[in-house]
Amino acid sequence: MSRRLLTGWGRTAPTVADVWEAASTEDIRTATVTAGRRGVLARGLGRSYGDAAQNGGGVVLEVGERSVHLDRSTGIVAAGAGVSLDELIRVLLPQGFFVPVTPGTRQVTVGGAIAADIHGKNHHADGSWANHVVDLDLVLSNGDVVTVGPDSDAPLFWATVGGMGLTGVITSCRFRAILVQSGRMSVDTWRTANLDDTMALMVERDRDYRYTVAWIDATGSGSRLGRGVVTMANHAAVDAAGADKSLQFNDTPRVGVPPVVPGGVLNALTIRAFNELWFRKAPRQRSGELQGISEFFHPLDMVRDWNRLYGRGGMLQYQFVVPDGAEDTLRRATEQLVSGGASSFLTVLKRFGPGNAGYLSFPFAGWTLTLDVPTGVDGLSTLLDDLDDRLVEVGGRVYLAKDSRLAATHLSRMYPRLDDWRAVCDRVDPAGVFQSDLSRRLGLRSFTHHSTPLEAR
Amino acid sequence: MKDALGNVQGILLLGGGSDIGQAIVREILRGRRPARVVLAARGTGSCGAFVSELTGMGHHVEVVGFDANTPASHEAVLDMAAAGGDLDVVVSAWGVLGAPQDTLDADPIAAAAVATANYVGVVSAGLETARVLRAQGHGTLVHLSSVAAERARRANFVYGSSKAGSDAFMQGLADSLVGSGVRVLVVRPGFVRSKMTAGMKGQPFSTTPEAVAAATVKALAGNAHTVWVPGILRMVFLVFRHLPRAVWRRMPV
Ligand SMILES: Cc1cc2nc3c(=O)[nH]c(=O)nc-3n(C[C@H](O)[C@H](O)[C@H](O)COP(=O)(O)OP(=O)(O)OC[C@H]3O[C@@H](n4cnc5c(N)ncnc54)[C@H](O)[C@@H]3O)c2cc1C
Ligand SMILES: NC(=O)c1ccc[n+]([C@@H]2O[C@H](COP(=O)([O-])OP(=O)(O)OC[C@H]3O[C@@H](n4cnc5c(N)ncnc54)[C@H](OP(=O)(O)O)[C@@H]3O)[C@@H](O)[C@H]2O)c1
Numbered sequence: 001m002s003r004r005l006l007t008g009w010g011r012t013a014p015t016v017a018d019v020w021e022a023a024s025t026e027d028i029r030t031a032t033v034t035a036g037r038r039g040v041l042a043r044g045l046g047r048s049y050g051d052a053a054q055n056g057g058g059v060v061l062e063v064g065e066r067s068v069h070l071d072r073s074t075g076i077v078a079a080g081a082g083v084s085l086d087e088l089i090r091v092l093l094p095q096g097f098f099v100p101v102t103p104g105t106r107q108v109t110v111g112g113a114i115a116a117d118i119h120g121k122n123h124h125a126d127g128s129w130a131n132h133v134v135d136l137d138l139v140l141s142n143g144d145v146v147t148v149g150p151d152s153d154a155p156l157f158w159a160t161v162g163g164m165g166l167t168g169v170i171t172s173c174r175f176r177a178i179l180v181q182s183g184r185m186s187v188d189t190w191r192t193a194n195l196d197d198t199m200a201l202m203v204e205r206d207r208d209y210r211y212t213v214a215w216i217d218a219t220g221s222g223s224r225l226g227r228g229v230v231t232m233a234n235h236a237a238v239d240a241a242g243a244d245k246s247l248q249f250n251d252t253p254r255v256g257v258p259p260v261v262p263g264g265v266l267n268a269l270t271i272r273a274f275n276e277l278w279f280r281k282a283p284r285q286r287s288g289e290l291q292g293i294s295e296f297f298h299p300l301d302m303v304r305d306w307n308r309l310y311g312r313g314g315m316l317q318y319q320f321v322v323p324d325g326a327e328d329t330l331r332r333a334t335e336q337l338v339s340g341g342a343s344s345f346l347t348v349l350k351r352f353g354p355g356n357a358g359y360l361s362f363p364f365a366g367w368t369l370t371l372d373v374p375t376g377v378d379g380l381s382t383l384l385d386d387l388d389d390r391l392v393e394v395g396g397r398v399y400l401a402k403d404s405r406l407a408a409t410h411l412s413r414m415y416p417r418l419d420d421w422r423a424v425c426d427r428v429d430p431a432g433v434f435q436s437d438l439s440r441r442l443g444l445r446s447f448t449h450h451s452t453p454l455e456a457r
Numbered sequence: 458m459k460d461a462l463g464n465v466q467g468i469l470l471l472g473g474g475s476d477i478g479q480a481i482v483r484e485i486l487r488g489r490r491p492a493r494v495v496l497a498a499r500g501t502g503s504c505g506a507f508v509s510e511l512t513g514m515g516h517h518v519e520v521v522g523f524d525a526n527t528p529a530s531h532e533a534v535l536d537m538a539a540a541g542g543d544l545d546v547v548v549s550a551w552g553v554l555g556a557p558q559d560t561l562d563a564d565p566i567a568a569a570a571v572a573t574a575n576y577v578g579v580v581s582a583g584l585e586t587a588r589v590l591r592a593q594g595h596g597t598l599v600h601l602s603s604v605a606a607e608r609a610r611r612a613n614f615v616y617g618s619s620k621a622g623s624d625a626f627m628q629g630l631a632d633s634l635v636g637s638g639v640r641v642l643v644v645r646p647g648f649v650r651s652k653m654t655a656g657m658k659g660q661p662f663s664t665t666p667e668a669v670a671a672a673t674v675k676a677l678a679g680n681a682h683t684v685w686v687p688g689i690l691r692m693v694f695l696v697f698r699h700l701p702r703a704v705w706r707r708m709p710v
Binding site: 003005010012013014015016017037038050051055056057058312314316375380381382384385404405407437440441 | 458459460461462463464466488489490542543591592593594595636637638680
């Protein structure tokens with residue numbers, strides 16, 4: 001056990017916790033039943049941007065379960081919660097399988113994938129992580145270990161996926177992998193003139209591709225607002241990829257960023273230049289380009305610790321979704337972000353398919369916009385609060401795995417099933433053993449702002 | 458919880474009636490979302506207006522009784538303040554100037570009372586604050602020291618020495634908290650126009666509670682452990698500190 005200062009990927013609002021490496025389920029049970037007032041929380045690889053994986057003053061568990069087993073006849077994978085998607089891909093791909101969902105980095109754990117119910121570029125086709133789960137093992141606040149899934153204690157299952165670690169500690173998961181013929185992606189690319197153009201292309205062509213996403217030029221304004229580069233892809237067939245290259249994992253060497261970048265390299269000026277360059281570099285249209293897994297899904301993984309480029313103040317990621325039909329809100333939000341100087345080096349637009357039954361799962365049918373912003377931007381807090389006001393008017397929400405600044409008052413309007421989720425938590429964790437900085441900041445468990453029942457222990 | 462953009466959710470002001478303390482709280486909350494503010498004060502008299510002001514702005518205000526001179530009560534004060542949620546910032550702002558030095562020269566009891574409020578109370582309340590912040594793994598303690606702490610003067614050495622003691626205590630406390638997630642910020646203002654100095658003749662580099670608050674909030678956003686207000690006093694006292702005693706004794710300040 002060691003006391004450590006923890007932050008999320010955005011490197012903001014650090015807090016100190018007792019970090020335990022929990023090698024076995026027994027370790028997790030011990031930590032859980034001996035929890036003090038500040039409770040316990042599981043942490044994966046800390047790739048959530050805000051404070052979801054922090055528990056100031058409490059215990060933080062790093063789950064050591066790292067086994068991976070693939071049943072080739074069914075495509076079902078049994079994986080320890082501490083396994084990263086990077087490790088999974090290295091095991092699965094040579095055997096002709098791939099993870100059902102991958103985020104923009106491979107450096108996330110299975111536990112983190114479940115707790116945030118992560119989505120990828122294939123959400124419109126395949127849904128989010130939970131849609132592929134057969135069942136999972138969970139250590140509850142009283143130390144009991146239960147197996148839950150869509151067919152066994154469904155309420156607890158749907159409270160755990162997207163539940164940000166607050167129902168218990170996940171130790172393992174069985175999920176369905178997808179079959180692939182090669183480790184290459186066949187990618188089609190378009191450059192678009194404005195937001196309408198970008199959205200129309202995605203609506204029209206989505207159904208022909210398993211993976212789609214648009215990068216938006218965050219500096220384009222006026223008639224160029226929302227111009228960008230749309231990429232759509234499918235896993236390439238063996239013949240296209242070339243027999244010698246099929247099923248190889250093309251790992252790219254990772255370059256690092258020095259530990260201290262005092263002022264930060266990413267500022268309004270460099271971000272502007274990058275956006276312009278990226279837009280111009282893209283082909284007007286290109287089809288059938290073969291790309292590797294990293295190149296297509298995880299380009300950022302090629303630079304280790306790139307979050308340090310933002311310097312001491314850190315950064316945040318603002319990701320929201322608005323339902324189909326709220327395109328006007330999306331347009332106005334994009335306008336507001338561009339004119340408010342919330343310059344972003346990476347702005348991504350994606351069309352979601354239908355959501356699932358997860359009480360706090362983020363995705364639902366509509367549009368999701370994601371942007372990285374340095375925290376030093378003047379007036380950022382008010383700008384984002386104003387955007388949140390607009391989002392709730394149309395039934396939109398922000399993604400908790402990315403959040404580091406939402407006003408607690410917006411939570412129940414963004415997540416209308418919050419009370420149902422709380423009811424499940426009250427059943428399995430009446431004393432509030434599972435806590436996080438996120439849960440305290442947003443009052444996720446209703447009693448967070450009063451003394452928790454744990455204090456009586 | 459403090460968030461990524463500096464919004465705070467819980468503030469405790471020890472010395473709820475202090476002009477400088479109130480200005481700091483006001484500055485932290487300026488243009489910010491509603492927060493929980495706990496005012497700890499001897500009586501409600503000096504902070505009643507501030508309660509209405511904060512409530513009117515949508516903040517949730519709690520008032521708890523606090524007397525710096527009774528260390529045994531400080532544990533309960535901090536527990537009460539922390540019961541309602543995490544404390545992101547604790548401002549320790551009480552203090553007394555005491556009677557003029559020539560009066561105190563002849564009144565050891567009154568002089569000791571100044572030392573008790575300004576130093577002894579800081580020790581116990583400071584340690585209790587550290588306990589609470591350490592337990593939550595984050596938080597900042599802002600302590601109102603004074604330039605008088607840098608070198609005691611003939612003209613008010615009881616006050617000066619009590620501030621010097623508390624300043625030294627806070628530096629040590631800060632060091633003891635390294636690695637705990639808790640930070641201590643020591644604020645050293647020069648002459649500030651407030652209740653404490655009402656009717657007194659101003660001094661060179663006189664400043665206002667608002668200026669102290671602005672400098673403090675600016676320092677909170679960075680990593681500093683000490684802030685002088687106005688900033689030039691840091692240089693001035695660098696010189697003062699090294700003046701020969703015989704010269705210092707005769708300084709008109
Ligand atoms: C570059 C980058 C790109 C990203 N792209 C995407 C994207 O495209 N789509 C997307 O959905 N997300 C994306 N994310 C966010 C990321 O996928 C999620 O935040 C994910 O949860 C991180 O996993 P982690 O293992 O690092 O978990 P952590 O960040 O350590 O923890 C996240 C949450 O999971 C909980 N948790 C972790 N392990 C367990 C466990 N064993 N049991 C119970 N709870 C647990 C924690 O308590 C916490 O609440 C991206 C992040 C980065 C840095
Ligand atoms: N003003 C200056 O020139 C100056 C310069 C440098 C440093 N400082 C320091 O800054 C701090 C704030 O000063 P200020 O100018 O804001 O003074 P202020 O307005 O007079 O406030 C001081 C507060 O301390 C309270 N207090 C005094 N003794 C107490 C005790 N035993 N227990 C609890 N509360 C007590 C007083 O409470 P009541 O209202 O009940 O009396 C008063 O509200 C002090 O520490 C002071 O030493 C001031």
